[in-house]
Amino acid sequence: MGSNPVEDLIEASSRVHLSGFHLNGLESRNSEVEQPTTSATDHLHKQPFVIGVAGGAASGKTTVCDMIIEQLHDQRVVLVNQDSFYHNLTPEELTRVHEYNFDHPDAFDTEQLLCAMEKLKHGQAVDIPKYDFKSYKSNIFPTRRVNPSDVIILEGILIFHDPRVRDLMKMKIFVDTALNISADADVRLARRIRRDTGEKGRDIGMVLDQYSKFVKPAFDDFILPTKKYADIIIPRGGDNHVAIDLIVQHIRTKLGQHDLCKIYPNFFVIQSTFQIRGMHTLIRDAQTTKHDFVFYADRLIRLVVEHGLGHLPFTEKQVITPTESVYTGVDFCKRLCGVSVIRSGESMENALRACCKGIKIGKILIHREGDNGQQVWMPQFLSFTLPHPPSLWSCVLPGVFYIWFLHCECSIILPITVQLIYEKLPQDISDRHVLLLDPILGTGNSAVQAISLILKKGVPESNIIFLNLISAPQGVHVVCKSFPRIKIVTSEIEIGLNKDFRVIPGMGEFGDRYFGTDDD
Numbered sequence: 001m002g003s004n005p006v007e008d009l010i011e012a013s014s015r016v017h018l019s020g021f022h023l024n025g026l027e028s029r030n031s032e033v034e035q036p037t038t039s040a041t042d043h044l045h046k047q048p049f050v051i052g053v054a055g056g057a058a059s060g061k062t063t064v065c066d067m068i069i070e071q072l073h074d075q076r077v078v079l080v081n082q083d084s085f086y087h088n089l090t091p092e093e094l095t096r097v098h099e100y101n102f103d104h105p106d107a108f109d110t111e112q113l114l115c116a117m118e119k120l121k122h123g124q125a126v127d128i129p130k131y132d133f134k135s136y137k138s139n140i141f142p143t144r145r146v147n148p149s150d151v152i153i154l155e156g157i158l159i160f161h162d163p164r165v166r167d168l169m170k171m172k173i174f175v176d177t178a179l180n181i182s183a184d185a186d187v188r189l190a191r192r193i194r195r196d197t198g199e200k201g202r203d204i205g206m207v208l209d210q211y212s213k214f215v216k217p218a219f220d221d222f223i224l225p226t227k228k229y230a231d232i233i234i235p236r237g238g239d240n241h242v243a244i245d246l247i248v249q250h251i252r253t254k255l256g257q258h259d260l261c262k263i264y265p266n267f268f269v270i271q272s273t274f275q276i277r278g279m280h281t282l283i284r285d286a287q288t289t290k291h292d293f294v295f296y297a298d299r300l301i302r303l304v305v306e307h308g309l310g311h312l313p314f315t316e317k318q319v320i321t322p323t324e325s326v327y328t329g330v331d332f333c334k335r336l337c338g339v340s341v342i343r344s345g346e347s348m349e350n351a352l353r354a355c356c357k358g359i360k361i362g363k364i365l366i367h368r369e370g371d372n373g374q375q376v377w378m379p380q381f382l383s384f385t386l387p388h389p390p391s392l393w394s395c396v397l398p399g400v401f402y403i404w405f406l407h408c409e410c411s412i413i414l415p416i417t418v419q420l421i422y423e424k425l426p427q428d429i430s431d432r433h434v435l436l437l438d439p440i441l442g443t444g445n446s447a448v449q450a451i452s453l454i455l456k457k458g459v460p461e462s463n464i465i466f467l468n469l470i471s472a473p474q475g476v477h478v479v480c481k482s483f484p485r486i487k488i489v490t491s492e493i494e495i496g497l498n499k500d501f502r503v504i505p506g507m508g509e510f511g512d513r514y515f516g517t518d519d520d
């Protein structure tokens with residue numbers, strides 16, 4: 001491993017190695033849901049894009065960070081403030097707080113910040129203190145849970161001071177208020193007076209005293225000298241929309257597409273927005289009522305269906321508008337049908353019917369063993385017949401479909417049985433483009449079984465579009481490697497599968513939650 005870029009990408013994108021099914025760490029853990037914060041995922045976690053944002057106090061750092069986060073809405077972004085790592089003051093220091101220099105590098109617990117960043121870099125969640133500027137303490141509020149993210153923004157007056165912290169950053173931004181250095185200081189002081197007398201409830205005399213004694217000298221001695229490390233200097237802070245747009249564009253370019261989309265050009269993830277993230281947040285929440293679950297699942301399904309229809313072939317069509325102008329557009333593909341995988345897939349039928357008037361919808365019922373954590377081992381003799389590589393094989397034995405993963409030197413890692421129980425498909429399915437409906441792509445076993453059947457009915461592979469709400473990387477690998485010409489459209493990529501082959505974070509038993517047959 002490691003020498004083949006495609007294999008490396010597969011490994012990185014799945015986060016849980018295909019051979020992870022026999023990793024000791026994964027097998028031994030007994031929690032119901034495997035979190036991505038555990039050591040087994042450590043070396044597999046994609047490195048976050050770390051951005052540092054420095055500048056004088058009240059220069060607009062937080063404002064700029066908020067704007068970047070707002071524009072990067074479709075990425076998982078997290079803000080870590082250097083303020084959170086202020087040392088707690090001793091009782092003696094507290095009695096003479098006006099003599100304490102909060103603008104000196106020693107005021108921060110940089111070791112703790114480095115430790116938190118180390119964990120985040122390795123895909124582990126961290127609890128970060130919330131600093132209270134009124135009591136000068138970081139231990140009076142509950143800590144803030146920060147989850148691993150695609151982008152981590154580190155913000156603070158002295159965030160460029162320590163070379164170890166600087167080395168974590170892939171992009172360094174310094175925020176200025178004005179080009180002229182004395183105007184810059186004036187603006188910062190004016191904003192600081194307003195903020196500290198307002199938000200922090202401080203006396204103006206105290207603010208001015210702190211400024212001349214500590215804030216201004218520390219800016220000149222420690223903060224300004226770190227400006228040279230910046231890749232980008234933003235004059236006018238949050239007013240500089242052009243600079244912020246360019247920064248966001250650069251981050252997007254660096255983050256690139258999801259690795260799975262790079263490996264498989266036929267795998268599509270719909271463009272995320274805050275609306276879509278919000279709907280996912282609702283349907284994934286175990287506390288969401290059935291009514292809301294159905295409502296938001298339906299909205300997401302509709303988006304996936306609309307996106308999927310966009311992958312159908314079209315013919316050019318010209319029409320005359322009411323202004324008697326010619327509009328050159330396209331004509332929908334008419335030879336379509338849906339195939340839903342009973343029972344969750346049936347939840348997607350209404351959206352398909354709403355988009356495609358009178359569409360024929362066939363059904364497939366597949367029985368799966370392995371869903372409930374039950375492992376069914378493949379007879380050992382079969383493994384000897386399989387050469388290495390490729391890393392994935394599947395085959396159909398009488399009545400039962402087996403699929404298993406092979407990785408490097410291992411012979412059999414994960415056999416799961418899936419069995420076709422019932423099928424009712426349109427007679428002329430081979431002449432149609434098929435939209436296969438199943439909201440969750442987990443191990444890929446059911447999907448492979450369903451697709452195999454559709455192919456057996458004479459449908460060309462390239463005429464199948466598989467629509468789902470969430471896809472586990474393992475399932476994507478299985479389906480795309482088995483059927484490289486089919487298209488998959490999803491709305492979010494999951495972290496992976498747990499030891500019971502359930503999708504994580506997932507959304508539970510979709511069919512039960514959608515059709516109201518769960519226990520609640």
Ligand SMILES: Nc1ncnc2c1ncn2[C@@H]1O[C@H](COP(=O)(O)OP(=O)(O)O)[C@@H](O)[C@H]1O
Nearest residue numbers: 056057058059060061062063191195237238239
């Ligand atoms: N471009 C701006 N114009 C006017 N006020 C601003 C601007 N940017 C920030 N502020 C205000 O100045 C104060 C300090 O901004 P903030 O972003 O919190 O700075 P920092 O995080 O660098 O201390 C806040 O009250 C904020 O609302």
Ligand SMILES: Nc1ccn([C@@H]2O[C@H](COP(=O)(O)O)[C@@H](O)[C@H]2O)c(=O)n1
Nearest residue numbers: 056057058083102103133136156157215
């Ligand atoms: N108890 C404290 C801690 C810090 N400060 C001041 O906060 C400034 C840094 O925060 P920004 O959001 O402005 O970057 C810094 O200048 C400290 O003097 C404080 O006043 N009290």
Ligand SMILES: [Mg+2]
Nearest residue numbers: 058061062063
């Ligand atoms: Mg700030």
